[in-house]
Amino acid sequence: MSTGYFTIVKKGDHMMGRFSAMASPCELLMETQDPLLANYLTSLAYKETKRIEQKFSRYLPNNPMANINHSMGKAVAIDAETFRLLEFANSCFELSDSMFDMTSGVLRQAWKFDGSDNVPPPEAVQALMPYIGWKKVKYNQSSITLIKGMELDFGGIGKEYAVDCVANMCTEYAPKTSVVVNFGGDIQVTRARHNSQPWYIGVESPEDDDKNTTHTLKIISGGLATSGDARRYLLKDGKRYSHILNPKTGYPIEKVSRSVTLAAPHCIQAGLLATLALLKGSDAEVFLEQQDVKFWCYR
Amino acid sequence: MLKKARITVAFLISTQLVGCVNLGVQPWERDLLAKKEMALDSEGIDLGLDDHIYFSKEATSGGRAFAGGGCGCN
Amino acid sequence: MQLIYKNALTNKMRKTANVNAALAAATCTLLGTSAVVQADEGVWEMDAALLYYGETERVTAVEGVFSAKKDFGDEHLFSTKITADSLTGASASGAVAQPNAQTYTRPSGKGQYVVATGEVPLDDTFHDTRAQLESQWTQPLWNDMRGSTGVHLSKEYDYLSIAVNGSFAKDFNQKNTTVSAGLSLAYDTIDPEGGRPVAFSEMVIDEGQFANEEAYQAAFDATRQTGTDDKTTVDLMFGMTQIINRRMLMQFNYGLSMSDGYHTDPFKVLSVVNDQGLTQSLVHEDRPTERTRHNFYWQTKYALDVGVADVSYRYATDDWDVSSHTIDSRFRFNLSDITYIQPHFRYYQQSAAEFYQPFLIEGTTLPTFATADYRLGEMTAYTLGIKYGMKMPSGNEWAFRLEYYQQDPKNAGFDEPGALKQLDLYPSVKAVIAQVSYSF
Numbered sequence: 001m002s003t004g005y006f007t008i009v010k011k012g013d014h015m016m017g018r019f020s021a022m023a024s025p026c027e028l029l030m031e032t033q034d035p036l037l038a039n040y041l042t043s044l045a046y047k048e049t050k051r052i053e054q055k056f057s058r059y060l061p062n063n064p065m066a067n068i069n070h071s072m073g074k075a076v077a078i079d080a081e082t083f084r085l086l087e088f089a090n091s092c093f094e095l096s097d098s099m100f101d102m103t104s105g106v107l108r109q110a111w112k113f114d115g116s117d118n119v120p121p122p123e124a125v126q127a128l129m130p131y132i133g134w135k136k137v138k139y140n141q142s143s144i145t146l147i148k149g150m151e152l153d154f155g156g157i158g159k160e161y162a163v164d165c166v167a168n169m170c171t172e173y174a175p176k177t178s179v180v181v182n183f184g185g186d187i188q189v190t191r192a193r194h195n196s197q198p199w200y201i202g203v204e205s206p207e208d209d210d211k212n213t214t215h216t217l218k219i220i221s222g223g224l225a226t227s228g229d230a231r232r233y234l235l236k237d238g239k240r241y242s243h244i245l246n247p248k249t250g251y252p253i254e255k256v257s258r259s260v261t262l263a264a265p266h267c268i269q270a271g272l273l274a275t276l277a278l279l280k281g282s283d284a285e286v287f288l289e290q291q292d293v294k295f296w297c298y299r
Numbered sequence: 300m301l302k303k304a305r306i307t308v309a310f311l312i313s314t315q316l317v318g319c320v321n322l323g324v325q326p327w328e329r330d331l332l333a334k335k336e337m338a339l340d341s342e343g344i345d346l347g348l349d350d351h352i353y354f355s356k357e358a359t360s361g362g363r364a365f366a367g368g369g370c371g372c373n
Numbered sequence: 374m375q376l377i378y379k380n381a382l383t384n385k386m387r388k389t390a391n392v393n394a395a396l397a398a399a400t401c402t403l404l405g406t407s408a409v410v411q412a413d414e415g416v417w418e419m420d421a422a423l424l425y426y427g428e429t430e431r432v433t434a435v436e437g438v439f440s441a442k443k444d445f446g447d448e449h450l451f452s453t454k455i456t457a458d459s460l461t462g463a464s465a466s467g468a469v470a471q472p473n474a475q476t477y478t479r480p481s482g483k484g485q486y487v488v489a490t491g492e493v494p495l496d497d498t499f500h501d502t503r504a505q506l507e508s509q510w511t512q513p514l515w516n517d518m519r520g521s522t523g524v525h526l527s528k529e530y531d532y533l534s535i536a537v538n539g540s541f542a543k544d545f546n547q548k549n550t551t552v553s554a555g556l557s558l559a560y561d562t563i564d565p566e567g568g569r570p571v572a573f574s575e576m577v578i579d580e581g582q583f584a585n586e587e588a589y590q591a592a593f594d595a596t597r598q599t600g601t602d603d604k605t606t607v608d609l610m611f612g613m614t615q616i617i618n619r620r621m622l623m624q625f626n627y628g629l630s631m632s633d634g635y636h637t638d639p640f641k642v643l644s645v646v647n648d649q650g651l652t653q654s655l656v657h658e659d660r661p662t663e664r665t666r667h668n669f670y671w672q673t674k675y676a677l678d679v680g681v682a683d684v685s686y687r688y689a690t691d692d693w694d695v696s697s698h699t700i701d702s703r704f705r706f707n708l709s710d711i712t713y714i715q716p717h718f719r720y721y722q723q724s725a726a727e728f729y730q731p732f733l734i735e736g737t738t739l740p741t742f743a744t745a746d747y748r749l750g751e752m753t754a755y756t757l758g759i760k761y762g763m764k765m766p767s768g769n770e771w772a773f774r775l776e777y778y779q780q781d782p783k784n785a786g787f788d789e790p791g792a793l794k795q796l797d798l799y800p801s802v803k804a805v806i807a808q809v810s811y812s813f
Contacts, residue, residue, distance in 0.1 A: 036325070084403050091399035095392050164404050175333050196446070264393070269400040273393060291393035302690060306667055323549025328619045331676040336705060339614065339624055339674065344422045344438055344810055345760075345774065347454070351436070352426060352806070356780060358723050358749050359697040361628050362670035362687040365557040365608045369525055370503060371532030372460075373638075373748065 006046050008038050017042025021049045022159050024184030028166075031178040031193050041174060045166045045181065052162045056085075056154040058105070065152065073148040083141050085154065085161065092157075092272055093134045099279040100272070101134045101247035103146075105153025110250075113243040117236035125250040132247050160225055160271035163188045167267070180219075181267075187224040188267040196220060223267035227274035228259030228298070244278050255282035263294040402766075405710075418442045422810035429803050432462040448519070449512045456505040467641040467745035468494040469732045470796045471652050493800055503529035509538075517544040525559075534561040540610070549616040557608040565639040568597035572659035573739055576642055596657070604634030620676040628668035636660040643745040644732045650791030653735050658744040660728070666691035680705035680713060694727035695749065711764040717776065719756040725749065725785035731798055734790070747799070751785040754778065758806070769813040776806040 006019035015038040017028040028045050030038050056065050068076050092100040106128050110120040131149045138145045163181045167188035170179040178193040189199060198218035234241040242256040260277050264270035277284040288295045335341055354360040355372035419441045426434040436458035443451050470493050509523035518541060525536040540555030574596035583589040612626040637660045644652045672685035683703040690696040705715040726749040728742035758776030782799040
């Protein structure tokens with residue numbers, strides 16, 4: 001069955017809902033044979049994902065994000081959800097020794113990671129540095145103020161946040177049904193299947209999208225996220241520039257893992273930890289080893 | 300005689316309600332019912348303490364749970 | 374391309390500055406979810422509560438409860454509860470008020486107490502501590518059928534109660550209907566201090582007529598039976614839970630309880646009064662050795678947008694001729710995501726047992742059974758209370774409850790001879806209940 005917005009497919013012992021959002025294929029695997037339930041959950045998931053996308057997307061004019069990014073130095077009112085995300089980003093900033101910085105998005109004006117050799121000149125990068133720095137952001141429960149020219153970029157956490165929100169919704173409306181929310185590799189499983197069977201998730205090899213999956217993971221419940229620079233990089237004079245940028249220097253981090261896949265109770269936690277690991281460059285494995293989590297690291 | 304009639308009537312009313320097979324909700328309509336405070340035993344501790352108080356101060360016990368109180372307070 | 378490093382979860386000591394733990398906490402705040410471990414893995418849910426019950430000038434009780442529950446996965450549930458309570462203070466002995474001061478013997482035979490003019494005689498040596506332990510195990514059996522079994526043990530100085538229970542429950546209609554049947558068997562033994570009194574034997578009061586202590590003791594012992602006595606109770610319960618609609622569910626229970634054994638209260642007496650209403654002697658009460666009770670219970674829970682409404686009605690009747698109506702209602706109002714307030718109103722009304730009489734008249738034939746215990750007489754009672762609950766950031770919850778309980782015994786149609794007409798033979802009992810609970 002399909003509406004204009006999403007499709008439902010029957011697959012053996014479960015049903016799958018599919019739609020496109022946040023520049024990703026989005027899938028909902030539901031352990032049910034009931035097409036009405038599958039339809040209902042998928043439509044809820046679609047609406048919630050679109051809501052988050054509309055609200056936090058950098059690309060839309062006149063949404064709350066645009067209001068903040070074009071505020072010209074004035075205070076902008078924010079709601080409870082935005083405040084919670086800002087608090088979360090703040091925690092991540094502190095936990096990463098200031099390396100995870102949601103204001104570093106402006107660097108995309110200089111860096112375009114299209115696999116070419118167009119490394120920007122140093123002046124272009126330096127010109128953007130005054131507009132980067134989480135500490136320059138002032139916010140409280142009701143408003144936020146950015147210096148003119150600064151921008152917030154929720155791109156790093158938006159998709160994982162949507163996955164967790166949709167998973168929470170599925171748990172609320174169908175507490176006894178096991179659901180896998182998979183937005184392009186950012187995954188959350190709401191609860192164990194009956195008989196505690198796992199879901200089988202394929203983790204793709206970072207080298208080549210055409211190749212078969214090299215790794216199949218078994219998940220009973222919880223979150224899984226993958227971070228990496230597999231598709232976005234620059235290559236010049238034999239040197240690979242990953243798209244993970246250091247907000248303090250404006251330049252890519254060296255020796256970044258090609259991909260890190262991580263398991264944690266929530267998708268956004270897994271995703272952030274993976275990002276923090278990438279920010280550690282060559283120390284990614286040591287860092288993850290210390291965190292006592294299940295992870296898979298490719299170089 | 301009247302008492303027997305009363306018991307019978309109460310019994311009949313209770314059994315009629317078993318015929319309510321058309322009532323109910325679909326699995327995805329259980330959002331409100333799944334809340335902790337909607338569970339029948341949601342305030343178990345309070346109900347147990349109250350049952351004990353009323354068992355020792357009144358002649359009737361039981362209803363929600365077994366009537367045998369199991370203490371010497373009555 | 375090769376997989377350089379794959380880590381398996383080890384039991385290594387966590388290094389300091391564990392970023393993951395801090396990130397987990399930040400995630401919980403963002404998503405508003407509680408602790409990391411999924412409910413399926415089985416955490417112990419624990420509750421602790423402390424209750425104070427205080428009547429004006431009568432009984433005071435303090436009760437503490439601790440309960441723990443765990444889901445071992447796949448609907449295998451275990452719960453256990455331990456309770457301890459302590460009572461002190463005075464409770465009505467069953468004797469009537471008199472226009473002049475009276476003296477009484479304490480139930481244990483040691484010492485006497487004096488009652489002021491016009492007041493209802495209370496025996497104040499009543500203090501007892503009790504401990505109780507119960508456990509229950511529930512698990513699925515066959516398709517949609519669940520079984521449950523449990524034990525219950527209660528011990529106080531002069532009373533021991535042991536009970537076992539078992540029940541089955543089956544779901545129908547996509548779990549919208551649940552039907553259950555249960556059985557409970559209880560065995561109680563009683564061995565009061567001073568021994569159980571002989572039915573209708575006179576209370577022995579030392580007014581100086583005994584030559585010495587031994588003479589008093591001999592006279593007292595003559596009114597006592599030796600040894601313990603017991604009571605067995607069989608309870609049957611049939612219940613049905615039905616979901617009505619998205620907001621409402623109902624429960625109906627029918628309970629049958631049959632008990633056999635010693636039902637008398639060894640501490641209660643009746644006054645034998647003359648035609649002037651003046652007490653001539655006090656005799657110990659006596660109750661039948663069998664009791665069969667029927668209980669009909671109906672409860673509705675309704676999910677409002679602001680909270681939950683919970684109303685129940687119980688009708689009970691038995692072969693002692695006590696029948697009662699109880700209406701109990703609670704309305705929960707959520708003040709915010711983490712706080713709520715819940716007013717409570719309960720109304721209770723019972724008719725007198727057939728062998729209840731507030732006093733015996735001198736010269737009339739002794740009835741087969743008699744009690745003047747107001748708890749078997751005609752009465753109405755009401756409770757008004759309020760509860761406030763709040764959830765902490767850790768997910769644990771505090772709750773505070775304050776209630777007022779008033780019992781109004783009534784005259785079940787007995788004429789009051791002479792002096793008794795001017796006295797209040799049915800005083801109200803007023804109590805305050807205060808409770809603090811913590812769930813974690």
